[in-house]
Amino acid sequence: MELSNLNFTELQDLLKSVDAEISRRETEEKANAKKQILELAKSYGLSLDDVMSKATAAVRKPVEAKYKNPNDVSQTWTGRGRKPAWVQAQLDEGFSLEDLAI
Structure with a gap:
């Protein structure tokens, strides 16, 4: 089919037909993929719920x-991650982490 030989109306009709066919085939492809996924799951003894459930994360x-701030006991630190400013300030003043230990 030579597109340059089609008039404007014919091109629009062709575009509508192509869009409809793309939509139909997309639906068909998704249905086939879904069927294949279900068959694969069944071959491993899994149900749809098993496949779709989220893995339970360890709580x-x-x-x-x-460590706690001797000047403000509401400020604490687990010792993980970046040192809070109050910890660094205490270390700069000559305290050690053992001095700040709870």
Whole structure:
């Protein structure tokens, strides 16, 4: 088919036909993919719920604080990650981490 030989109306009709065919084939492809996925899951003894369920993440309990600010006991630090400004200030004043330990 030579597109340059089609008039404007014929091109628009062709575009509508192409869009409809793309939509039909997309639906068909998705249905086939879904069928293949279900067959694969069944071959491994899995149900759809098994496949679609989110993996349960291990629940971590919060890490206990190891250090506290002697000037403000509400400020604590677990010893993980970047040192808070109050820890660095205490270290700069000559304190050690052992001095700040809870």
